[in-house]
Amino acid sequence: MAGINAPRVSGVSTDQLRRHNLSAILTLLHHAGSQPRSALTAQTGLNRSTVAALVAELAEYGLAHETDPDPTKQVGRPSPTVNADERTVAIAINPEVDAVTAGVVALGGKVVDRVRHETEQPPSARDAVAISADLVQQLTAGFSADTRVVGIGVAVPGLVRVDDGLVRFAPHLEWTDEPIAALLSEATGLEVAVGNDASLGALVEHIYGVGSGVDDLIYLNGGPSGIGGGVIVRGSLLGGAGGYAGEFGHTRGGGAGDTDLESLVRRTDLLAAVGRAAAAPDELDELVLHSDDAAVLALVHRQLAALAPALGDAINILNPQLIVLGGFLSTILERDPAYLDERVAAHSLAAAYDDVRIARAALGSDLLLIGAAELTFAPLLADPAGYGRARP
Amino acid sequence: MAGINAPRVSGVSTDQLRRHNLSAILTLLHHAGSQPRSALTAQTGLNRSTVAALVAELAEYGLAHETDPDPTKQVGRPSPTVNADERTVAIAINPEVDAVTAGVVALGGKVVDRVRHETEQPPSARDAVAISADLVQQLTAGFSADTRVVGIGVAVPGLVRVDDGLVRFAPHLEWTDEPIAALLSEATGLEVAVGNDASLGALVEHIYGVGSGVDDLIYLNGGPSGIGGGVIVRGSLLGGAGGYAGEFGHTRGGGAGDTDLESLVRRTDLLAAVGRAAAAPDELDELVLHSDDAAVLALVHRQLAALAPALGDAINILNPQLIVLGGFLSTILERDPAYLDERVAAHSLAAAYDDVRIARAALGSDLLLIGAAELTFAPLLADPAGYGRARP
DNA sequence: CGGTATAAGTTGAACACAGCAACATATAAA
DNA sequence: TTTATATGTTGCTGTGTTCAACTTATACCG
Numbered sequence: 001m002a003g004i005n006a007p008r009v010s011g012v013s014t015d016q017l018r019r020h021n022l023s024a025i026l027t028l029l030h031h032a033g034s035q036p037r038s039a040l041t042a043q044t045g046l047n048r049s050t051v052a053a054l055v056a057e058l059a060e061y062g063l064a065h066e067t068d069p070d071p072t073k074q075v076g077r078p079s080p081t082v083n084a085d086e087r088t089v090a091i092a093i094n095p096e097v098d099a100v101t102a103g104v105v106a107l108g109g110k111v112v113d114r115v116r117h118e119t120e121q122p123p124s125a126r127d128a129v130a131i132s133a134d135l136v137q138q139l140t141a142g143f144s145a146d147t148r149v150v151g152i153g154v155a156v157p158g159l160v161r162v163d164d165g166l167v168r169f170a171p172h173l174e175w176t177d178e179p180i181a182a183l184l185s186e187a188t189g190l191e192v193a194v195g196n197d198a199s200l201g202a203l204v205e206h207i208y209g210v211g212s213g214v215d216d217l218i219y220l221n222g223g224p225s226g227i228g229g230g231v232i233v234r235g236s237l238l239g240g241a242g243g244y245a246g247e248f249g250h251t252r253g254g255g256a257g258d259t260d261l262e263s264l265v266r267r268t269d270l271l272a273a274v275g276r277a278a279a280a281p282d283e284l285d286e287l288v289l290h291s292d293d294a295a296v297l298a299l300v301h302r303q304l305a306a307l308a309p310a311l312g313d314a315i316n317i318l319n320p321q322l323i324v325l326g327g328f329l330s331t332i333l334e335r336d337p338a339y340l341d342e343r344v345a346a347h348s349l350a351a352a353y354d355d356v357r358i359a360r361a362a363l364g365s366d367l368l369l370i371g372a373a374e375l376t377f378a379p380l381l382a383d384p385a386g387y388g389r390a391r392p
Numbered sequence: 393m394a395g396i397n398a399p400r401v402s403g404v405s406t407d408q409l410r411r412h413n414l415s416a417i418l419t420l421l422h423h424a425g426s427q428p429r430s431a432l433t434a435q436t437g438l439n440r441s442t443v444a445a446l447v448a449e450l451a452e453y454g455l456a457h458e459t460d461p462d463p464t465k466q467v468g469r470p471s472p473t474v475n476a477d478e479r480t481v482a483i484a485i486n487p488e489v490d491a492v493t494a495g496v497v498a499l500g501g502k503v504v505d506r507v508r509h510e511t512e513q514p515p516s517a518r519d520a521v522a523i524s525a526d527l528v529q530q531l532t533a534g535f536s537a538d539t540r541v542v543g544i545g546v547a548v549p550g551l552v553r554v555d556d557g558l559v560r561f562a563p564h565l566e567w568t569d570e571p572i573a574a575l576l577s578e579a580t581g582l583e584v585a586v587g588n589d590a591s592l593g594a595l596v597e598h599i600y601g602v603g604s605g606v607d608d609l610i611y612l613n614g615g616p617s618g619i620g621g622g623v624i625v626r627g628s629l630l631g632g633a634g635g636y637a638g639e640f641g642h643t644r645g646g647g648a649g650d651t652d653l654e655s656l657v658r659r660t661d662l663l664a665a666v667g668r669a670a671a672a673p674d675e676l677d678e679l680v681l682h683s684d685d686a687a688v689l690a691l692v693h694r695q696l697a698a699l700a701p702a703l704g705d706a707i708n709i710l711n712p713q714l715i716v717l718g719g720f721l722s723t724i725l726e727r728d729p730a731y732l733d734e735r736v737a738a739h740s741l742a743a744a745y746d747d748v749r750i751a752r753a754a755l756g757s758d759l760l761l762i763g764a765a766e767l768t769f770a771p772l773l774a775d776p777a778g779y780g781r782a783r784p
Numbered sequence: 785c786g787g788t789a790t791a792a793g794t795t796g797a798a799c800a801c802a803g804c805a806a807c808a809t810a811t812a813a814a
Numbered sequence: 815t816t817t818a819t820a821t822g823t824t825g826c827t828g829t830g831t832t833c834a835a836c837t838t839a840t841a842c843c844g
Binding site: 010011012013014017020021024044045046047050159161168169216229231233234238239240241242243244245246247248250251252254256258309312313314316317318319320321347348349350351352354355356 | 402404405406409412413416436437438442443551553560561608621623625626630631632633634635636637638639640642643644646648650701704705706708709710711712713739740741742743744746747748
Binding site: 404405406407409428429430433440441444466467468469470471472 | 818819820821822823824829830831832
């Protein structure tokens with residue numbers, strides 16, 4: 001029943017049309033990568049001459065540039081390759097319990113630099129802002145004069161009011177109602193956008209990962225501090241009224257009573273089962289996948305059994321095409337995919353279950369930086385001309 | 393995080409622009425009703441002259457017409473009232489366990505006629521199609537020559553694959569994989585679109601009911617045959633991969649084990665508590681709301697307690713602005729709203745809970761006919777010129 | 785090696801649509 | 815009756831896309 005809408009009240013005039021088309025092209029370059037101009041023509045359905053003009057305008061704004069055609073074995077005149085201009089960058093920041101990570105992400109989605117500042121204990125909001133401002137200094141110090149910084153994007157493990165970048169509640173950082181966007185913006189003088197880490201993960205898996213081309217998906221990430229999630233609906237991130245949507249970790253898991261999912265399915269339990277106090281994500285993955293210990297497998301099954309009803313409910317409500325599991329959830333999935341499938345099937349309607357595939361997340365450690373950057377690129381992608389004209 | 397999108401691949405040219413604006417105006421007329429042309433100008437943000445031209449074009453297609461200005465106490469030249477043309481109609485059909493209802497819904501959303509054909513037992517798909525075709529005959533027989541029938545919309549209590557109008561599973565009608573759209577289209581020669589009844593209810597409550605103006609909401613309806621639901625995201629109906637989204641009745645309720653919501657919260661139990669075998673919706677409402685029986689209140693509380701965790705999970709996942717309860721769910725809500733509120737608060741994250749309001753459904757028996765019609769009007773609203781030029 | 789087919793770039797004219805400004809008109813208020 | 819106000823009406827302007835004709839660069843084939 002897609003496409004049945006409420007009043008789209010807004011009228012559209014010719015300049016918005018141009019804006020839309022510029023946006024379509026730049027978004028294509030940013031998300032689908034460099035490609036021949038003819039490919040842009042094909043994908044947008046626009047006329048050759050129109051696309052040429054649009055690309056020229058983007059080039060004028062310093063957002064795109066053309067390079068020599070890729071050697072191809074095709075007949076016909078070669079089409080120049082169009083690239084997103086990597087001199088336009090976003091700064092991405094990800095505060096976590098044990099460190100603050102920052103990076104530089106170029107238009108096109110490539111992480112070109114990253115720094116990590118480890119902390120003894122979870123940083124307070126004030127500390128995180130100070131550390132971040134410092135990292136931003138470090139990262140921007142080496143920029144050449146023609147680098148354009150669009151802004152700062154922050155991925156926070158907690159509930160974020162997206163409108164104004166207020167962190168409502170981040171349990172593991174012990175933050176409550178911290179106006180991160182305002183503080184960081186004041187400290188750096190840059191535009192700051194803040195989002196939930198798992199929601200941004202969902203977005204990035206949709207754009208660049210296993211969810212590429214899939215318009216309805218659910219993403220669940222299992223991290224050291226719990227389970228977060230995000231939902232992609234009709235190709236864009238589901239925010240909800242305040243931007244808090246996707247909190248699967250706090251829905252009920254498949255245990256007795258009302259216990260929430262993230263207290264039934266925990267990374268620490270998995271670590272304990274393989275006899276470790278701590279481990280890097282890849283390390284844990286390795287340990288669990290190659291363990292012959294029956295106790296480990298039993299735990300994996302208990303965790304999958306707790307996860308399945310939550311996924312079943314989500315499938316019945318959202319009817320997604322794909323469920324992406326990241327972090328240690330990806331590990332337990334990989335350990336016994338059939339088991340999870342079977343359990344999920346038992347907890348969901350056949351028609352909806354038939355549509356869905358459950359897959360491991362494809363992207364690794366750069367995921368959150370790219371996601372945070374995406375937050376900052378969003379307004380640029382929506383209106384390239386506005387940015388182009390503002391800062392020449 | 394709304395507005396962060398995947399590639400919008402499509403380019404837009406001037407004719408699509410015209411289409412969009414025609415669509416915006418007609419949708420406004422259909423959903424917000426007759427209004428002065430100046431109001432259309434204000435709402436669309438378009439120029440006076442543009443709106444005049446657009447309305448003239450719609451009038452040419454026989455989709456809108458202008459009437460004398462409403463007497464108003466305002467200074468300035470009065471603006472003519474613009475109306476959706478009621479000679480453009482959709483046929484709406486709703487097969488249920490005990491009857492097949494059909495109606496005529498005019499552009500503008502008014503139900504202008506309805507017929508009900510009662511059945512001894514739940515109609516088979518074949519019977520339902522035959523009955524429907526017959527009702528369509530009856531309804532269209534009296535049409536004047538200038539009435540234009542856009543098509544037939546069917547609201548089915550079951551899982552519907554929206555693309556091709558296949559009913560995957562309708563337990564109470566005992567239908568499995570019935571190609572309703574194809575059958576009915578063949579029998580009547582009209583375009584047929586099929587949707588899930590509760591999803592269409594959600595849509596209609598969003599457009600015309602308590603959800604008017606609210607872009608993120610959840611609708612749950614309690615009927616004799618179970619609990620159905622629908623989700624509105626960013627102002628349009630959430631379909632999901634196959635169009636099955638919104639099956640809240642089959643998520644887990646707040647009981648022991650994995651019992652689903654609709655087997656914990658049942659209309660029959662409520663009927664039994666008030667000592668009745670059957671009752672019309674309004675009658676049951678009356679009986680429950682005015683009962684002093686402690687057993688009735690206790691049952692209402694048990695049902696609300698089972699409903700609350702399901703709503704809490706939905707709130708955490710979807711972060712809606714509004715939850716609309718219809719049917720007997722509306723009754724038990726009304727009996728003790730504070731009780732439900734408190735229970736839901738306990739089962740959802742504070743930040744998300746703060747955004748949400750729980751309300752009774754506003755629309756009555758015409759809801760499903762209007763919803764089914766909406767399904768059929770959708771393509772017309774999306775491209776008025778296409779219809780206008782096709783059938784002059 | 786030259787000719788042909790093919791696909792895409794380039795250019796200038798045509799076309800469609802929304803905006804704009806000036807003027808006309810219908811109402812309320814003074 | 816006059817004035818202020820809001821809106822309709824009309825013809826013109828500007829902008830963006832398309833179209834058609836022409837040009838160019840590549841592969842393929844004899």
